[in-house]
Amino acid sequence: MxxxxxxxxxxxxxxxxxxxxxxxxxxxxxxxxxxxxxxxxxxxxxxxxxxxxxxxxxxxxxxxxxxxxxxxxxxxxxxxxxxxxxxxxxxxxxxxxxxxxxxxxxxxxxxxxxxxxxxxxxxxxxxxxxxxxxxxxxxxxxxxxxxxxxxxxxxxxxxxxxxxxxxxxxxxxxxxxxxxxxxxxxxxxxxxxxxxxxxxxxxxxxxxxxxxxxxxxxxxxxxxxxxxxxxxxxxxxxxxxxxxxxxxxxxxxxxxxxxxxxxxxxxPGPAVAASWITTPLRLLARLTVGVGVGWVVAASLFAFAFGYLTQQMSDLGAAAGAERDTGVNATLTIFVQMNALLAGAAATQLTQWLGAEENAGRVGYALAGPVSRRRWWASATAVITAWSLILLVCTSVGTGLGLAAGFGDPGYLGNGVTDTLAYGPAVVLLAVTALALHSVSPRAVAVAWLAIGWGIIVCLRADLLDLPEWARRLSPMQWMGAVPRDAWHRPAALGMTLLAVALALAATLVYQRRDLRAG
Incomplete structure (x- = not known):
């Protein structure tokens, strides 16, 4: 050949x-x-x-x-x-x-x-x-x-x-x-x-x-x-x-x-853009809707399926000698953390898409007009962070509905929603971290997948591998406590939110000063 x-x-x-x-x-x-x-x-x-x-x-x-x-x-x-x-x-x-x-x-x-x-x-x-x-x-x-x-x-x-x-x-x-x-x-x-x-x-x-x-x-x-x-x-x-x-x-x-x-x-797309696409924020929202909806649908299906399995998994823990409530919380902790990691993964993929748009020169075309770098970057940060939070909300509802169906008790709906949303600060931090890496270079976004991968290992295998506490803390999912197995640590959640804001501001300054890779 x-x-x-x-x-x-x-x-x-x-x-x-x-x-x-x-x-x-x-x-x-x-x-x-x-x-x-x-x-x-x-x-x-x-x-x-x-x-x-x-x-x-x-x-x-x-x-x-x-x-x-x-x-x-x-x-x-x-x-x-x-x-x-x-x-x-x-x-x-x-x-x-x-x-x-x-x-x-x-x-x-x-x-x-x-x-x-x-x-x-x-x-x-x-x-x-x-x-x-x-x-x-x-x-x-x-x-x-x-x-x-x-x-x-x-x-x-x-x-x-x-x-x-x-x-x-x-x-x-x-x-x-x-x-x-x-x-x-x-x-x-x-x-x-x-x-x-x-x-x-x-x-x-x-x-x-x-x-x-x-x-x-x-x-x-x-x-x-x-x-x-x-x-x-x-x-x-x-x-x-x-x-x-x-x-x-x-x-x-x-x-x-x-x-x-x-x-x-x-x-083929329309020859003329819709009349409502008049700002970078609306343009980016339109361009990301396909990938974003795909992530939401897929993650919500997984969330419902595993929420439904929580009852059976807790029965397995009870058979091994654990208390029922303890087994429910331990199992639900794994599933809601996976919801948060999926939201972080969606943000990372969307950030990589943004990097591909820059490499193809299309971001340069958008910035050739009367659009400032700061406005474009702020719009990208808002859209990608919003998609990650939308996915987190939808998976929280999916988990709650699965719990309610599995246990036959509508009261579990609230458990799935609140326990998943407790990881909101961690999801925002993961999304902003990927964006901060992109502000340095589109190729650097791949590093953000390490945080997602390590979070999955800590979520699924921390106890089995007997990971030390410092290793577990490398995953942002652990910073505020393993909800609902542990109590939600509000100061840590506030600290993560402030860190995400500071990182977003720093990323804006870096992005304004570097050259585009194309265009």
Whole structure:
């Protein structure tokens, strides 16, 4: 395939941190969890007690997949890593596939790379190979780490292979949507929608115990049963067949579409702007409405689903010996913190979109007229912060409705709303932090994802990993207390609000003085 090796070398050289970083991150999470479980369940009696706590409970399966072989240390690891594995592996695969294919095409770099003799499928094939390299490294690093921690060799290899297979399947999903969509943003939206449908569909199937696990890639990771005495073969075959079919579809589309085009044509906008779009604030609100509404709808669905599961999760805690109210508060704390982190993630993505608009020169066009830098930046800050708070409000209602439906008590609606809104100052601080990074450089916004990622780890795995208090405090979610498990700390909330205001003012001054990257 003419040009394949040259394009692959370019992909590997231009984004080594993307390829290696995700593999290391997944390995560290698996290894740290495996090491902690070694100390928590050193004997068979403790493992049997863990397995007994999960007998007959479907809520855990809805959240993190069906648990198998829970009397073994490897089975406990697979169960405890379920939620993060089902979250991280697909999204990493989607991101890398789009990053190395459609994003390269969007920036115009592909026009330069294909100026010489290059096979039509070489760019997409090279990009997918680079993306798949991260999955291969994940398998290698994870297997070595688990074997070093004295987990069974065969089970370690199968578990690492299952993670890699799930990542590769969604890499293939990303490849297909990247070829079908006209731009990377649409591809990300469609790819994440596919993952969400898969995850929620699996959650419903697992919660109800329906025997249709063969129909959903998100179910196959648990069905691999890596630490079983006789693990089944069919999940591997379904992973391979699905990945092959998706890649064949991506290749078919890539061979027939025009460079820079896609099967899904962009919707042409009106020739003249609406009469009400007369200010930067209104323009930015109009431009962000599609992404903002998408985030609100998706996050609200998740909030309702997990609010509904709170009752069953608290029953699981009661079965393990905890008080019911304590179990409800502990479970709800996780879910409302995830609501806040989703709101912060939405703000970060919208800030990255703003950076892309600057890189494309469109911000420069807007500022070429009688619009001051300060007015434009203040409008951007207001719109992005407003979207994050709108999402937080909608997820608070979704959580409250889920709680009311799950417990059969309308009084729980208020609990979901107030507990989620308690994290408003943290959400504003996350949004302003992303904007402050953008004020320095649009490329620096990627650093803001570290706060989101660490917040998810602290939210889901702080107790299991036995993180020290200082490490937990690196997440803004913890600064005001883990509501509702802990009391809301008003002075800390006020301090976060003041810090966000100061950071926003500093970002305005920095943005006024730096050069635009284009335009």
């Amino acid at each position: 003419t040009g394949y090796w040259r394009l692959l070398a370019v992909s590997l050289r231009t984004a080594p941190a993307q390829i290696l970083g995700w593999s290391v991150a997944v390995t560290v999470l698996v290894a740290s969890t495996a090491s902690t479980l070694n100390g928590m369940y050193p004997d068979q009696a403790g493992r049997d007690a863990y397995a007994a706590a999960y007998v007959g409970t479907q809520s855990s399966a809805a959240l993190q997949g069906r648990g198998y072989d829970l009397s073994s240390l490897g089975g406990i690891l697979s169960n405890e890593m379920g939620y993060l594995a089902l979250l991280m592996a697909p999204l990493i695969g989607l991101h890398l596939a789009i990053r190395f294919t459609r994003s390269v095409e969007d920036t115009g770099r592909l026009d330069i790379l294909t100026a010489g003799p290059v096979h039509r499928l070489a760019p997409a094939t090279a990009g997918l190979t680079a993306a798949a390299t991260s999955a291969v490294l994940t398998v290698l690093f994870t297997a070595v780490a688990l074997i070093a921690l004295d987990y069974p060799v065969a089970g370690s290899l199968r578990y690492a292979g299952g993670l890699g297979a799930l990542m590769l399947t969604f890499t293939a999903v990303g490849a297909l949507v990247a070829q079908c969509c006209r731009d990377a943003r649409t591809a990300y939206v469609l790819g994440i929608a596919c993952w969400m449908g898969s995850y929620l569909g699996r959650a419903v199937v697992d919660a109800r115990g329906v025997n249709v696990v063969w129909a959903n890639p998100e179910s196959w990771l648990a069905e691999v049963r890596p630490f079983a005495a006789e693990p089944p073969l069919w999940p591997w075959l379904t992973f391979a067949a699905t990945t092959a079919v998706l890649l064949l579809g991506a290749a078919t589309v890539a061979a027939r579409r025009d460079q820079g085009g896609g099967l899904i044509p962009p919707r």
